[in-house]
Amino acid sequence: MTDYNFAYLDEQTKRMIRRALLKGVAIPGYQVPFASREMPMPYGWGTGGVQVSAACLTPDDRFKVIDQGADDTTNAVSIRKFFEKTAGVAVTEKTSEATVIQTRHRIPETVLSEEQILVYQVPIPEPLRFLEPKETETRKMHALEEYGLMHVKLYEDIARHGEIATAYAYPVKVEERYVMDPSPIPKFDNPKLESAALQLFGAGREQRIYAVPPYTRVVSLDFDDHPFDPSKADHPCALCGAEDSYLDEVIVDDTGRRMFVCSDTDFCAGRREDAA
Amino acid sequence: MTPLLDVRSLTKTYGSRTGCADVSFTLYPGEVMGIVGESGSGKSTLLNCLAGHLEPDRGAVLFDTRADGPRDTLRMSEPERRMLGRTDWAFVHQNPRDGLRMRISAGGNVGERLMAVGARHYGEIREAAEDWLDRVEISTNRIDDRPAAFSGGMQQRLQIARNLVTGPRLVFMDEPTGGLDVSVQARLLDLLRGLVRRMGLSAIVVTHDLAVVRLLADRLMVMKDGYVVETGLTDQVLDDPQHGYTQLLVSSVLQV
Structure with missing residues (x-):
């Protein structure tokens, strides 16, 4: 020590x-x-x-x-x-x-x-990294609050997938x-x-x-006609039955059977203890 | 009538070499100015200075802003100048790769300027994009294709759509038809001429192609070694060139 x-x-x-x-x-x-x-x-x-x-x-x-x-x-x-x-x-x-x-x-x-x-x-x-490769430019964009490009990414999502397909690292605006x-x-x-x-x-x-x-x-960025949707897998947790927690999909055998369980292990274990 | 752009003794040097020297002219609303000259004559330097991409050493560029009337863009703060750059100004690059985002669909390219000025309604942005693709004669079913899948002429037309979507008042064009074959050039020029006339745009077109200025430009400026050697109405300059260099330029055009 x-x-x-x-x-x-x-x-x-x-x-x-x-x-x-x-x-x-x-x-x-x-x-x-x-x-x-x-x-x-x-x-x-x-x-x-x-x-x-x-x-x-x-x-x-x-x-x-x-x-x-x-x-x-x-x-x-x-x-x-x-x-x-x-x-x-x-x-x-x-x-x-x-x-x-x-x-x-x-x-x-x-x-x-x-x-x-x-x-x-x-x-x-850097949220703008894959949209604008120049770091000097992204810093300027932050400084001048030029964030239109971020919405171009969301536009591309909708154009390609019909909805905002960004599922993680979803850009947010902090304190406006x-x-x-x-x-x-x-x-x-x-x-x-x-x-x-x-x-x-x-x-x-x-x-x-x-x-x-x-x-x-x-605030999570979105479009007026495509509002932000914090989606999750449409299942209850297979272990604790929670319907409001974020789930991991786990493949359990080689015939394609799968289960959905809470990704937060402490939350899941706590609920099971309370139920027992 | 207030000129849209009033340029006064603009000078830019690169160390001891001259980029452009002592250039002055005025551009009125709805007017198209052509700048011609050989490679290295300072055309692009001048255009980049006007559009705020380069900082000139001396001179003033007064632009008639919507809000406060004529203002010197060189003395504006950077946010203001960048705001002009995506609202009232447009810049068409010679190589569409410089002006387009190649990894983003055609619709996203056209929509970018709208989103940059605050559009947040997907349906409306898409409608505007479709409308503009149609105006530049790109089929609307190509809206979700990336520019990389487009031909050179289509890329250039897409770049024009992307620039004009916010209804700018002044368009800077750097060799807009460079690198295109003659039949595509002709179509593009036809399109540009139509758009400029219909939208009442003012434009500054830099080119070494005299045919382009003959078709597009109302007035002409001939540059050599950084200096403006001759100015006047396009037809007047081309039909009756006064300066020796302009005479050479006009007589050098191939006749077929």
């Missing part, structure tokens, strides 16, 4: 990240550049999220990590162990008991409170100013972006941090 500084990063680095976080909170949805460090894991495994978590954690925190909603997948387990080892913080799988939750691709089903911080791992922070990529969460989770908890986004490879402070207005 004493081999590492608390939470792995040195204090100067954490200070630098906290400064970026403060700026991000002050300008909701704005991508703040920061000097991302090499972390002992590959890019794409949550290096941004881990750095933000490291800068936020205190010895009293209770830490939870989810990957696609699950507490027991490789990414979640290894990041949880990383902070158990380097920060010695308590960990939990219960959403309601955690004070800091690092997440990849999901927002927990349980409603978050003001005492909690949700840290997202972000692969590509910045268009933001909410990281690849399913669009089902977009309404939950308006939350009591502080939401922080870290992109390690891209060296960007952004934030959505509590109770910030977050």
